[in-house]
Amino acid sequence: MTDNPDRKPASLLRQDARTRARNAAERRFRWYGIGAIAISMIALVVLLATILTDGAGAFRQTYLNIPVTLDAAVLDPKGNRDPAEMAKVLTLTYGKVLDKAVGDAVAREAIQVEGLTEKDIKGLVSREASAQVRNRVLAEPELVGQTVAFDVLTGGRIDGYFKGRVTMESAERDSNTSPRQLQLAQALADRGMIVTRFNWNFLRLADASDQRPEAAGVGAAIVGSFYMMLVVLVLAVPIGIAASIYLEEFAPKNRCTDIIEVNISNLAAVPSIVFGILGLAAFINFAGLPQSAPIVGGLVLTLMTLPRIIIPTRAALKAVPPSIRDAALGVGASKMQSVFHHVLPLATPGILTGMILGLAQALGETAPLLLIGMVAFIRDIPSGLPSGLFDPASALPVQVYNWTQRSDPAFIERASGAIIVLLVFLLCMNVLAIWLRRKFERRW
Amino acid sequence: MSTVKLTVSALAVIAASATAAAARDQIQVSGSSTVLPYSTIVAELFGENMDFPVPVVESGGTGGGLQKFCEGVGPNTIDIANASRPIRDAERDTCTANGVTDIMEIRIGYDGIVFANAASGPDFAYTPADWFNALSAKVVRDGQVVDNTAANWSDVNPDLPRQEILAFIPGTKHGTREVFEEKVILAGCEESGAMEAFTASGMDEDAAEEACTTLRTDGRAVDIDGDYTETLARIQSSPGGIGVFGLSFYENNTDKLKVGTIGGVTPSTETIASGEYPVSRPLFFYVKKAHIGEIQGLQEFVEFFVADEIAGPDGPLAEYGLVSDPDLAATQEAVAAGTTLQ
Numbered sequence: 001m002t003d004n005p006d007r008k009p010a011s012l013l014r015q016d017a018r019t020r021a022r023n024a025a026e027r028r029f030r031w032y033g034i035g036a037i038a039i040s041m042i043a044l045v046v047l048l049a050t051i052l053t054d055g056a057g058a059f060r061q062t063y064l065n066i067p068v069t070l071d072a073a074v075l076d077p078k079g080n081r082d083p084a085e086m087a088k089v090l091t092l093t094y095g096k097v098l099d100k101a102v103g104d105a106v107a108r109e110a111i112q113v114e115g116l117t118e119k120d121i122k123g124l125v126s127r128e129a130s131a132q133v134r135n136r137v138l139a140e141p142e143l144v145g146q147t148v149a150f151d152v153l154t155g156g157r158i159d160g161y162f163k164g165r166v167t168m169e170s171a172e173r174d175s176n177t178s179p180r181q182l183q184l185a186q187a188l189a190d191r192g193m194i195v196t197r198f199n200w201n202f203l204r205l206a207d208a209s210d211q212r213p214e215a216a217g218v219g220a221a222i223v224g225s226f227y228m229m230l231v232v233l234v235l236a237v238p239i240g241i242a243a244s245i246y247l248e249e250f251a252p253k254n255r256c257t258d259i260i261e262v263n264i265s266n267l268a269a270v271p272s273i274v275f276g277i278l279g280l281a282a283f284i285n286f287a288g289l290p291q292s293a294p295i296v297g298g299l300v301l302t303l304m305t306l307p308r309i310i311i312p313t314r315a316a317l318k319a320v321p322p323s324i325r326d327a328a329l330g331v332g333a334s335k336m337q338s339v340f341h342h343v344l345p346l347a348t349p350g351i352l353t354g355m356i357l358g359l360a361q362a363l364g365e366t367a368p369l370l371l372i373g374m375v376a377f378i379r380d381i382p383s384g385l386p387s388g389l390f391d392p393a394s395a396l397p398v399q400v401y402n403w404t405q406r407s408d409p410a411f412i413e414r415a416s417g418a419i420i421v422l423l424v425f426l427l428c429m430n431v432l433a434i435w436l437r438r439k440f441e442r443r444w
Numbered sequence: 445m446s447t448v449k450l451t452v453s454a455l456a457v458i459a460a461s462a463t464a465a466a467a468r469d470q471i472q473v474s475g476s477s478t479v480l481p482y483s484t485i486v487a488e489l490f491g492e493n494m495d496f497p498v499p500v501v502e503s504g505g506t507g508g509g510l511q512k513f514c515e516g517v518g519p520n521t522i523d524i525a526n527a528s529r530p531i532r533d534a535e536r537d538t539c540t541a542n543g544v545t546d547i548m549e550i551r552i553g554y555d556g557i558v559f560a561n562a563a564s565g566p567d568f569a570y571t572p573a574d575w576f577n578a579l580s581a582k583v584v585r586d587g588q589v590v591d592n593t594a595a596n597w598s599d600v601n602p603d604l605p606r607q608e609i610l611a612f613i614p615g616t617k618h619g620t621r622e623v624f625e626e627k628v629i630l631a632g633c634e635e636s637g638a639m640e641a642f643t644a645s646g647m648d649e650d651a652a653e654e655a656c657t658t659l660r661t662d663g664r665a666v667d668i669d670g671d672y673t674e675t676l677a678r679i680q681s682s683p684g685g686i687g688v689f690g691l692s693f694y695e696n697n698t699d700k701l702k703v704g705t706i707g708g709v710t711p712s713t714e715t716i717a718s719g720e721y722p723v724s725r726p727l728f729f730y731v732k733k734a735h736i737g738e739i740q741g742l743q744e745f746v747e748f749f750v751a752d753e754i755a756g757p758d759g760p761l762a763e764y765g766l767v768s769d770p771d772l773a774a775t776q777e778a779v780a781a782g783t784t785l786q
Binding site for chain 1: 468470472474477480481483484485487488489491492493495497498500501502503519520522563671672673692693695696697698699700753759760763764
């Protein structure tokens with residue numbers, strides 16, 4: 001035993017310089033880690049806070065309850081109460097009837113607003129309301145000539161005022177509203193005629209044009225996204241799982257399967273817009289499927305999702321210990337039995353997680369839909385299955401993209417509201433994935 | 445077993461989809477993002493007033509829309525292309541090559557292009573020459589063609605406020621850029637006499653025009669490739685900036701923006717209709733005549749679009765910012781007669 005003269009015997013109580021340096025490096029690394037987490041947490045909190053503050057308003061909506069005199073001379077000029085004849089009266093005329101109803105209410109309630117003009121009265125009620133009144137009148141022609149109470153949407157600026165988006169100062173400069181109009185709205189609210197309540201219609205209605213942000217909803221987008229997810233679920237999941245079981249358990253290991261493997265990994269990394277181009281060429285131009293339809297969207301997303309399901313499924317199958325297979329084969333099970341009775345049940349949690357995360361990714365995808373006509377103004381909610389698969393539909397991320405491009409600032413609120421809906425769906429799917437994994441997980 | 449069943453049902457879905465694909469109920473529209481809001485407003489009114497489904501309206505830019513339009517005839521191609529400029533000859537040729545021969549051109553009205561800064565900023569009263577002298581790469585100073593070094597609007601024209609030059613202009617892929625160059629920069633180039641100076645310095649006419657519309661690249665003229673919402677966001681983050689907007693966008697955001705006058709004229713639907721405000725352009729849509737009668741509701745939609753109640757001066761489109769066409773009656777006649785482009 002020869003002691004190195006340069007090195008003092010180490011003491012447990014006193015650290016030497018190199019130990020100190022090593023410990024310092026570790027401490028520094030911990031701080032880097034905490035810093036990294038802090039930055040991502042701040043980013044997340046800022047993002048969520050912005051979306052929630054911007055989007056919360058979309059879930060509340062201002063309504064006006066107003067008695068409307070349905071003037072027979074205006075709404076049924078022929079006087080025969082024939083819905084076919086009355087349908088010739090356009091919603092624009094009904095809009096004037098509603099404006100008159102607001103004017104009557106101002107006179108009846110003796111509301112005093114200095115300098116109130118006809119234009120101020122005109123913008124109070126949403127243009128959507130005229131369609132609502134018209135549909136009701138055409139359905140019940142006997143209402144003509146009576147005074148009927150209607151619960152109608154208020155205009156976007158009035159709605160914004162009750163949500164704090166529009167103020168008296170901004171209204172001063174705003175050509176679409178005026179402080180007088182807001183005072184009138186406030187007076188009506190004081191009399192209980194204008195109320196703000198939870199906006200179920202945001203989840204039920206489809207998109208609306210630039211002139212009626214207050215009527216826009218994510219209904220068509222939710223249905224469209226749901227149909228597309230259904231197509232992906234029905235196609236991508238069985239194909240993906242079958243492909244991965246074959247590749248992992250049955251396929252011979254040779255050059256051919258190697259090439260397939262490389263290609264699957266490559267496909268998973270292909271930008272999603274490429275699948276949109278493929279979808280346009282294959283499904284719309286070649287197969288003749290309709291544009292803007294969820295079936296095409298679903299097929300495109302299926303192509304995009306397939307590699308993203310195959311890769312985690314193969315990983316899950318690979319993670320099942322070989323001893324399970326050997327034991328099954330050892331007691332005389334066939335290859336098929338060993339895979340389906342023993343390996344697959346053990347790989348289920350991994351497969352389910354991969355599948356749900358693949359679906360979640362497909363749910364949030366916009367780019368491939370851009371080329372197949374789904375980034376469009378869709379006013380009608382698609383019909384029920386299966387014919388609804390061929391109706392034009394929107395999708396949630398597409399709706400967000402569409403609304404951020406509109407000129408009326410009220411659509412910013414709607415876009416954030418749609419993001420909240422999308423995030424809730426994604427959260428549900430991720431929670432489901434975690435729950436399934438926990439439920440079926442088995443440890444060795 | 446279940447995998448087999450699922451695969452079979454999946455194949456059945458694909459087979460069913462291939463057979464059910466033939467018919468189409470909705471009118472398909474695509475094209476200019478400037479025309480998009482008008483198109484959606486009419487589509488919405490059409491859907492609620494007529495017994496037809498609401499047309500599906502896509503935006504893809506004038507060029508993109510016309511490209512789709514010219515792909516061919518049949519239910520898998522679009523029926524209407526929105527455009528913020530007339531169709532080009534090259535596009536007509538593509539159309540003809542693909543069998544799209546009878547095209548109806550319908551002018552719906554005019555769109556104004558306005559210059560606006562943040563509502564908190566000073567008032568601006570420009571002339572096209574001011575814009576040329578502020579943004580062109582080469583300007584004429586004391587008879588000499590020199591690089592543009594103007595830093596403040598007051599350097600360009602002493603009557604303008606002393607504010608740094610920073611302009612957010614539409615990117616080159618926008619139809620608006622073309623109008624901006626032609627009606628503002630080029631007009632300003634001629635008005636300020638720079639055009640003459642350029643030709644005098646030995647350029648031919650094309651080169652002089654090119655020199656006029658070449659904008660400075662020192663960061664004072666910023667191309668916006670997104671839409672007007674992006675321009676607005678840029679102005680809000682740098683309040684000294686001036687943006688180029690469509691009239692309807694400005695009218696929906698008057699609480700945030702202050703519009704500048706051109707040659708003393710404030711942009712409005714009235715001044716644009718009368719021609720006093722110089723920067724405007726016609727908006728169109730193109731209809732495949734072969735689809736009329738094949739796609740249900742197409743003729744009705746086109747007639748509905750140009751009806752007085754809709755596109756007239758008191759209609760919802762004018763309310764949104766469209767400058768209605770004084771010759772609307774002629775357009776209505778052309779639609780009724782089914783007149784096509786020659």
